[in-house]
Amino acid sequence: MTASPSPREQTDGRRAKGERRRRAIIDATLRVVERDGIAGVSHRNIAREAGVPPASVVYYFDSIDGVLVATLLESCETMIDELRALADEVVDSERWVSTTAELLSRMVREHRGRTLAEYELYLLAARRPALRPAARRWIEVAAGHVHETGSRDPGAVQALLATIDGLLMQALIAEEPPGPEVFRPALAALVHERA
Amino acid sequence: MTASPSPREQTDGRRAKGERRRRAIIDATLRVVERDGIAGVSHRNIAREAGVPPASVVYYFDSIDGVLVATLLESCETMIDELRALADEVVDSERWVSTTAELLSRMVREHRGRTLAEYELYLLAARRPALRPAARRWIEVAAGHVHETGSRDPGAVQALLATIDGLLMQALIAEEPPGPEVFRPALAALVHERA
DNA sequence: CAGAAAATGGAACATGTGTTCAATTTCTTG
DNA sequence: CAAGAAATTGAACACATGTTCCATTTTCTG
Numbered sequence: 438m439t440a441s442p443s444p445r446e447q448t449d450g451r452r453a454k455g456e457r458r459r460r461a462i463i464d465a466t467l468r469v470v471e472r473d474g475i476a477g478v479s480h481r482n483i484a485r486e487a488g489v490p491p492a493s494v495v496y497y498f499d500s501i502d503g504v505l506v507a508t509l510l511e512s513c514e515t516m517i518d519e520l521r522a523l524a525d526e527v528v529d530s531e532r533w534v535s536t537t538a539e540l541l542s543r544m545v546r547e548h549r550g551r552t553l554a555e556y557e558l559y560l561l562a563a564r565r566p567a568l569r570p571a572a573r574r575w576i577e578v579a580a581g582h583v584h585e586t587g588s589r590d591p592g593a594v595q596a597l598l599a600t601i602d603g604l605l606m607q608a609l610i611a612e613e614p615p616g617p618e619v620f621r622p623a624l625a626a627l628v629h630e631r632a
Numbered sequence: 633m634t635a636s637p638s639p640r641e642q643t644d645g646r647r648a649k650g651e652r653r654r655r656a657i658i659d660a661t662l663r664v665v666e667r668d669g670i671a672g673v674s675h676r677n678i679a680r681e682a683g684v685p686p687a688s689v690v691y692y693f694d695s696i697d698g699v700l701v702a703t704l705l706e707s708c709e710t711m712i713d714e715l716r717a718l719a720d721e722v723v724d725s726e727r728w729v730s731t732t733a734e735l736l737s738r739m740v741r742e743h744r745g746r747t748l749a750e751y752e753l754y755l756l757a758a759r760r761p762a763l764r765p766a767a768r769r770w771i772e773v774a775a776g777h778v779h780e781t782g783s784r785d786p787g788a789v790q791a792l793l794a795t796i797d798g799l800l801m802q803a804l805i806a807e808e809p810p811g812p813e814v815f816r817p818a819l820a821a822l823v824h825e826r827a
Numbered sequence: 828c829a830g831a832a833a834a835t836g837g838a839a840c841a842t843g844t845g846t847t848c849a850a851t852t853t854c855t856t857g
Numbered sequence: 858c859a860a861g862a863a864a865t866t867g868a869a870c871a872c873a874t875g876t877t878c879c880a881t882t883t884t885c886t887g
Binding site: 649676686687690696 | 846847
Binding site for chain 2: 475553560563591599602604621623624
């Protein structure tokens with residue numbers, strides 16, 4: 438992807454600055470995907486967003502796919518933290534259905550661009566094998582998270598994850614992002630509860 | 633989108649030929665999306681695929697979004713028939729779980745490109761409002777189909793639909809398209825059956 | 828301080844893009 | 858058959874794209 442990290446990269450100011458710039462490019466790419474979708478990802482676009490010349494993007498990543506892979510991985514890591522924080526904040530209700538409905542609603546309302554970007558990158562992985570490991574890591578992380586608070590049955594965990602993906606996708610094409618009450622019936626049916 | 637259909641369009645050979653060409657462009661667009669994804673959709677690309685000059689595409693559709701809307705709608709209609717045929721063919725088993733697992737497996741194995749294209753167009757609707765009605769029509773059709781053979785609870789129907797979407801998406805980023813046995817546990821958990 | 832390594836950024840390249848335009852062909856109608 | 862409507866198409870437009878090249882600047886090492 439870039440120059441192989443030498444054993445003494447923490448003291449070299451040149452490499453440190455380079456690493457910072459590399460991160461700036463990744464962050465800029467995520468912002469571009471959020472705003473304009475994957476269609477908006479180009480060398481010049483993300484370079485402008487990051488405030489660097491286009492040649493710098495080529496210097497740090499040898500292809501546009503390289504940038505996307507790095508971005509998807511990065512995004513996965515930071516999203517975990519955000520999700521965890523959101524999950525903590527939302528646990529004023531004690532029922533799982535209400536809590537999750539609230540969480541999903543927030544994802545498509547307060548973080549619509551981010552959520553959308555996530556699924557676009559996700560789907561892109563279906564076409565570009567290079568992105569697949571990053572996308573699957575996403576599933577693993579989410580599965581682990583569900584496993585903590587949910588059923589032990591692997592099939593149930595898989596179904597739950599799939600349902601959430603599907604619900605979010607449907608929510609993303611709604612004319613305006615739905616509130617928790619839209620998600621509740623489906624979630625309730627999923628765990629055999631009353632809404 | 634095109635010239636408004638005059639009351640006597642069935643006798644005018646010029647308009648008839650035009651309509652045929654319009655359909656050829658839509659079909660070509662679907663093939664392009666299947667092969668190269670939405671990223672591959674351009675005037676020149678679909679023109680080459682359809683065997684017409686690029687100017688013809690502009691003549692029949694006033695924008696690239698117009699082509700996509702028409703394609704999504706078309707694709708929706710033809711997919712209904714194919715799905716129904718597939719559903720009929722697959723009813724040798726009598727259990728819903730096995731039948732559906734088999735059907736999903738076929739969608740990602742024998743019709744991978746088509747399924748993928750469907751979801752790409754679907755997700756694109758999240759960014760381009762013009763595509764949303766077509767995308768929502770998809771949900772309605774699928775919901776109707778599920779309603780015929782499934783539960784009466786609206787929440788359950790919604791959950792089922794969402795789960796299938798999620799399962800298909802996960803299947804699409806697998807290294808190779810999974811067989812029915814991969815879908816069965818999740819589907820079983822969904823309807824509280826043993827796999 | 829001199830030399831080397833890394834990073835930077837401006838310019839240029841060939842190619843692809845959406846779209847417009849004017850001329851031409853195809854077909855219908857009076 | 859002649860007039861006109863509809864369809865067709867090649868050429869051209871201005872611009873965006875991925876990528877390469879090379880001169881310059883920054884930073885570290887001996």
